[in-house]
Amino acid sequence: MDLHYTPEEEAFREEIRDFLREKLPPELAAKVRGGKRLTKADHERWHAILSAAGYLAVNWPRAYGGTGWSPVQRHIFDEETAAAGAPAVLAFGVNMVAPVLMKFGTQAQKDYYLPRILDGSDWWCQGYSEPGAGSDLAGLKTRAERDGEHYVVNGQKTWTTLGQYANKIFCLVRTDPQAKKQEGISFLLIDMTTPGITVRPIITLDGGREVNEVFFDNVLVPVENLVGEENKGWPCAKYLLTHERTGIAGIGQAKAALQHLKSVAGRQLKHGRPLTEDPTFARRIARVEIDLMALETTNLRVIAEAQSGGAPGAESSLLKINGSVLRQEITDLLRRSVGPYALPFLSELMDAETNQTPVGPAEAAPLAAEYFNRRKLSIYGGSNEIQKTIVAKAILGL
Amino acid sequence: MRFTLSQEQALLRDTVARLVRERFGFEARLKTLESAAGFDRDVWREFAEIGLLGAPFGEEVGGFGGGGVELMTVMRELGRGLLLEPYLASVVLAGSLIERLGTPEQCSDYLRPMIAGEALLAFAHGEPDSRYALEQVATRAVATSGGWRLDGRKSVVLHGGEANTLVVSARTAGAQDDEKGIGLFLLPCDAMGLSLHPYPTIDGLRAAELELDGVVIPAEAALGEPGTAYSAIEAAVARGLVALCGEAVGAMETCCDMTLDYLKQRKQFGVTIGSFQVLQHRMVDLRGLLEQARSMAILAAGRLDGERAERERAVSAAKNLIGRAGRTIAEESIQLHGGIGMTWEYALPHFAKRLVMIDHLLGDEDHHLDRFVMLERAASAAPPLSAVN
Ligand SMILES: Cc1cc2nc3c(=O)[nH]c(=O)nc-3n(C[C@H](O)[C@H](O)[C@H](O)COP(=O)(O)OP(=O)(O)OC[C@H]3O[C@@H](n4cnc5c(N)ncnc54)[C@H](O)[C@@H]3O)c2cc1C
Numbered sequence: 001m002d003l004h005y006t007p008e009e010e011a012f013r014e015e016i017r018d019f020l021r022e023k024l025p026p027e028l029a030a031k032v033r034g035g036k037r038l039t040k041a042d043h044e045r046w047h048a049i050l051s052a053a054g055y056l057a058v059n060w061p062r063a064y065g066g067t068g069w070s071p072v073q074r075h076i077f078d079e080e081t082a083a084a085g086a087p088a089v090l091a092f093g094v095n096m097v098a099p100v101l102m103k104f105g106t107q108a109q110k111d112y113y114l115p116r117i118l119d120g121s122d123w124w125c126q127g128y129s130e131p132g133a134g135s136d137l138a139g140l141k142t143r144a145e146r147d148g149e150h151y152v153v154n155g156q157k158t159w160t161t162l163g164q165y166a167n168k169i170f171c172l173v174r175t176d177p178q179a180k181k182q183e184g185i186s187f188l189l190i191d192m193t194t195p196g197i198t199v200r201p202i203i204t205l206d207g208g209r210e211v212n213e214v215f216f217d218n219v220l221v222p223v224e225n226l227v228g229e230e231n232k233g234w235p236c237a238k239y240l241l242t243h244e245r246t247g248i249a250g251i252g253q254a255k256a257a258l259q260h261l262k263s264v265a266g267r268q269l270k271h272g273r274p275l276t277e278d279p280t281f282a283r284r285i286a287r288v289e290i291d292l293m294a295l296e297t298t299n300l301r302v303i304a305e306a307q308s309g310g311a312p313g314a315e316s317s318l319l320k321i322n323g324s325v326l327r328q329e330i331t332d333l334l335r336r337s338v339g340p341y342a343l344p345f346l347s348e349l350m351d352a353e354t355n356q357t358p359v360g361p362a363e364a365a366p367l368a369a370e371y372f373n374r375r376k377l378s379i380y381g382g383s384n385e386i387q388k389t390i391v392a393k394a395i396l397g398l
Numbered sequence: 399m400r401f402t403l404s405q406e407q408a409l410l411r412d413t414v415a416r417l418v419r420e421r422f423g424f425e426a427r428l429k430t431l432e433s434a435a436g437f438d439r440d441v442w443r444e445f446a447e448i449g450l451l452g453a454p455f456g457e458e459v460g461g462f463g464g465g466g467v468e469l470m471t472v473m474r475e476l477g478r479g480l481l482l483e484p485y486l487a488s489v490v491l492a493g494s495l496i497e498r499l500g501t502p503e504q505c506s507d508y509l510r511p512m513i514a515g516e517a518l519l520a521f522a523h524g525e526p527d528s529r530y531a532l533e534q535v536a537t538r539a540v541a542t543s544g545g546w547r548l549d550g551r552k553s554v555v556l557h558g559g560e561a562n563t564l565v566v567s568a569r570t571a572g573a574q575d576d577e578k579g580i581g582l583f584l585l586p587c588d589a590m591g592l593s594l595h596p597y598p599t600i601d602g603l604r605a606a607e608l609e610l611d612g613v614v615i616p617a618e619a620a621l622g623e624p625g626t627a628y629s630a631i632e633a634a635v636a637r638g639l640v641a642l643c644g645e646a647v648g649a650m651e652t653c654c655d656m657t658l659d660y661l662k663q664r665k666q667f668g669v670t671i672g673s674f675q676v677l678q679h680r681m682v683d684l685r686g687l688l689e690q691a692r693s694m695a696i697l698a699a700g701r702l703d704g705e706r707a708e709r710e711r712a713v714s715a716a717k718n719l720i721g722r723a724g725r726t727i728a729e730e731s732i733q734l735h736g737g738i739g740m741t742w743e744y745a746l747p748h749f750a751k752r753l754v755m756i757d758h759l760l761g762d763e764d765h766h767l768d769r770f771v772m773l774e775r776a777a778s779a780a781p782p783l784s785a786v787n
């Protein structure tokens with residue numbers, strides 16, 4: 001056993017730190033640290049910076065323009081970028097559709113779409129869920145009927161994250177209604193500007209605008225936009241879901257959030273003393289810190305296993321469950337730390353440009369909203385209940 | 399022991415329940431949230447008409463003579479409908495202080511119009527650094543020739559922007575955390591030197607920051623003997639805690655009802671999700687918590703009119719348990735609803751938000767846990783009762 005990073009890995013960490021010092025715009029980092037809402041331009045800007053440095057596609061092979069990094073390097077990169085206050089890279093293009101294209105796509109699809117992800121030409125969103133098909137994804141009903149050189153798509157997707165910014169959506173559609181649930185599904189790439197597509201916002205409980213409903217009314221999709229074979233979309237869908245994503249546990253973000261918690265709580269007073277010195281609150285912080293140490297070590301164990309060729313399996317479900325619960329716990333403590341100042345709801349203060357007068361500590365404004373927003377971590381991407389079922393079946397053999 | 403409501407109490411409950419059914423629709427609530435006042439004046443008038451605004455006060459001041467149980471009962475029903483109206487701020491907190499400390503003139507000038515639904519009150523006590531500690535008051539009240547001059551800041555004053563009169567605490571003597579030396583003053587909302595910054599809260603209510611910059615008020619504006627208000631504040635806050643516990647129980651009931659309905663109706667994998675044992679057990683846990691919360695709300699309500707030590711122990715215990723149960727019920731009911739539990743257009747998350755935010759009012763679960771320990775310690779350090787009597 002050796003719990004240290006190798007000298008090469010430490011050197012790599014320095015390299016990433018230098019890059020962040022040089023290239024991460026301080027105003028962007030300040031926005032992320034202050035819990036402000038990021039605009040489309042903010043995301044695009046950061047993606048472009050990463051892309052220019054060759055750091056956008058951390059989990060792609062070099063051949064496609066990726067970094068070819070090892071899992072440990074990816075972990076270090078995650079940790080450093082989160083600690084520096086860099087925006088998280090949006091997963092839909094880089095980490096979701098790209099691996100599916102690499103494995104199941106035609107040469108033409110790879111040649112066309114992958115470079116467009118790297119250079120920011122395309123903003124992808126994920127069209128999996130439907131009103132009647134959430135956890136039971138295979139229950140989806142959106143129809144795609146072959147008509148000559150096109151599929152005609154009709155139906156509705158929902159919960160489409162940042163679909164309002166996207167120009168492309170990857171969808172699961174039903175191409176054979178007669179077949180068994182999983183066997184009549186296809187994986188389609190759809191241009192959001194095609195006539196017949198309507199995007200409607202769903203406002204979330206925190207007042208945010210990040211999810212949408214997407215309606216398809218006789219939308220014509222060229223057959224060459226099919227990925228893999230017709231009716232064989234389910235393996236693509238599952239590959240995308242179980243594809244080992246860097247940072248599924250959100251360690252980097254959890255660490256950054258814990259730092260933020262300590263600094264916010266350090267500036268709050270309880271009986272005239274910093275809240276971090278209050279025994280009750282200090283214990284609460286200590287407990288999440290210990291849980292985070294455990295989770296980080298578990299994560300590193302899984303990564304080391306992957307590094308030495310072991311296939312990451314249902315452990316990623318455990319990481320997702322523990323990671324989401326831990327991050328939710330940290331946002332809980334953040335909202336508690338500001339006491340009564342969790343109450344003011346000044347939505348505009350969550351945007352960077354505003355003339356609204358702050359109330360209470362400057363960093364308090366987004367904390368309660370963020371706590372409510374982070375309830376999603378245990379719901380989306382396969383709810384924690386569904387993850388537990390996967391673990392029960394795949395690891396425990398129940 | 400009897401845990402059933404008396405006939406009059408049951409009548410009160412049914413009246414409020416009917417009002418809530420008829421007037422507290424969720425669609426209407428979303429609209430009211432956006433309105434300037436942030437609550438429904440017509441509903442408030444109806445509160446006045448059926449005597450709700452006088453429910454906790456003695457008959458001699460125009461009230462209805464209710465105690466803790468009545469207060470809890472009313473608030474529980476209002477909690478089931480997720481009220482936006484300033485009942486806690488105006489009736490329970492500020493109203494109680496005027497009833498307890500006010501002269502007959504003050505009661506008739508300020509309390510009666512409030513009970514009649516003609517004026518609103520708010521209680522401005524918390525300050526930027528006081529967190530939940532009731533004895534922490536930095537705002538100063540300095541005696542002048544004809545009265546008092548107030549300087550300081552008050553934070554997160556519930557419905558401070560809507561009130562006609564503010565009951566403001568300020569220190570006439572002592573250090574910032576002394577129980578002794580705190581006074582209460584009646585301040586018109588348009589007083590010179592007072593600036594008010596109102597804003598919405600994340601659970602849909604309203605609050606305000608107050609700045610008092612050389613506010614001059616006459617001697618008659620003092621409520622009670624200046625410098626001796628602490629125990630009245632504590633008692634009014636105890637009433638506030640009973641009210642919040644009642645409201646939380648009502649909101650928990652709605653959350654549990656909605657979640658149970660959802661489990662019975664939402665289908666995934668060809669069956670209702672309520673047929674999954676893991677969700678059944680989770681729902682059972684929530685019901686268990688709800689029963690615990692109900693019991694604590696009842697206990698606090700029943701002890702509210704008793705002697706101080708017993709009252710404070712019960713209200714702190716209740717607020718701690720209800721803080722914990724409220725958070726769990728809020729989070730779990732969102733989780734069990736899946737994505738739909740995350741949406742603004744749906745009622746459930748608004749109940750969940752209120753439940754979580756109740757923990758940020760009048761002391762959170764940590765504050766009341768610490769306080770419970772402290773009260774225990776104080777009680778065991780005190781000489782036996784026989785020696786005192
Ligand atoms: C903020 C947000 C963003 C999202 N972004 C996207 C996106 O970009 N693209 C996209 O396609 N989807 C997205 N989703 C959808 C997300 O994947 C679904 O919400 C999720 O799969 C749960 O489905 P559901 O909401 O229909 O809940 P349901 O499936 O109805 O589940 C309700 C509850 O029942 C539980 N449950 C269901 N089945 C079982 C079972 N068999 N055993 C035990 N418990 C069970 C669930 O865990 C949950 O607690 C997003 C959701 C949210 C909230």
